[in-house]
Amino acid sequence: MQSEFTMPKVELHLHLEGAAPPALIQQMAHEKKVDIKGIFDQNGHYVFRDFTHFLAVYEAATSVLTQPLDFYRLTRAVLEQSASHGVIYTEAFLSPDFCGQAELGPWREYLSAIQEAAADAEKSFGIVMKGIVTCIRHFGPQKAKKASLCAAETAGDFICGFGMGGAETFGVQSDYLYGFDMAREAGLRITTHAGEWGGPESVRQAVFDLNAERLGHGVQVAEDPHLVDELIARDITLEVCPGSNVALKIYPDIRSHPIAKLRDRGVKVTVSTDDPPFFHTDMTKEYAALSHAFGWGKEDFSSLNKTAIKAAFCDTATKDTIIKRLDAE
Ligand code: ADE
Numbered sequence: 001m002q003s004e005f006t007m008p009k010v011e012l013h014l015h016l017e018g019a020a021p022p023a024l025i026q027q028m029a030h031e032k033k034v035d036i037k038g039i040f041d042q043n044g045h046y047v048f049r050d051f052t053h054f055l056a057v058y059e060a061a062t063s064v065l066t067q068p069l070d071f072y073r074l075t076r077a078v079l080e081q082s083a084s085h086g087v088i089y090t091e092a093f094l095s096p097d098f099c100g101q102a103e104l105g106p107w108r109e110y111l112s113a114i115q116e117a118a119a120d121a122e123k124s125f126g127i128v129m130k131g132i133v134t135c136i137r138h139f140g141p142q143k144a145k146k147a148s149l150c151a152a153e154t155a156g157d158f159i160c161g162f163g164m165g166g167a168e169t170f171g172v173q174s175d176y177l178y179g180f181d182m183a184r185e186a187g188l189r190i191t192t193h194a195g196e197w198g199g200p201e202s203v204r205q206a207v208f209d210l211n212a213e214r215l216g217h218g219v220q221v222a223e224d225p226h227l228v229d230e231l232i233a234r235d236i237t238l239e240v241c242p243g244s245n246v247a248l249k250i251y252p253d254i255r256s257h258p259i260a261k262l263r264d265r266g267v268k269v270t271v272s273t274d275d276p277p278f279f280h281t282d283m284t285k286e287y288a289a290l291s292h293a294f295g296w297g298k299e300d301f302s303s304l305n306k307t308a309i310k311a312a313f314c315d316t317a318t319k320d321t322i323i324k325r326l327d328a329e
């Protein structure tokens, strides 16, 4: 019998580069003779002071990912890690900006390496991956348009969504509407980081201006009860990453995190890791922390996983397969 920690899990919010094992990035830096020692501490962990510095360290780490083969290695390593924590389905954020400067030709090559690694990882570790193309907010609306063109042109079975990460306080969500509309017209489902740093106002913009179906984090909505009702009425699912929020000091500790209150109010919440090695987390640790802080047990996590697979952006056949695997445990 599986415990709540070893049970099969669904993860909806994972940045592929943000999940890069530090040892892999160090190895690639060594192979390419790039000096990025400053982003690691003596124990080989990523080190940063605050969110702005985190984004800079993140971008420095990605600077060693310069060819499709690097993304093959990255994807395989990340999926092996996720699978070791029981993840059977993951939606990973993929950023064309880090794959040939968001140019369509190179993007296709990088994507094909990522897909090949995902197919190999599925065979080896039983984990299913789908991709959500993401633009990076602080790179600005022009770069975002290029990312959304990459998304629209490669939309299909594997690329099933479009989203936005990066510095949430840079501009407003609707500055990026063109890209979101282009992605939506190509059949992609929509999520955006909102209510991680930008408060309820950013959530309002994501819901009313972008018409997002899911929100990355979204947790600061807890500060506005009317908006919480709106999320419930619209059936919006939150991709909550408690360990990330605590590591970035948005909340002082897990007990102060609003995930349990939002869930009790009726908001659809799910649990993800965001950028696991940066925040010293993984899905096992997330479940353990939630269990410890709020007394959640196997039934609670099982229902969270059901919420997550229902809100997944993949096709129904994939959902049905994953639901069967969740039910079998
Ligand atoms: N990109 C990677 N991690 C992120 C986060 N927590 N917020 C916004 N953008 C990100």
Ligand code: ZN
Pocket: 013, 015, 165, 193, 216, 274
């Ligand atoms: Zn994120």
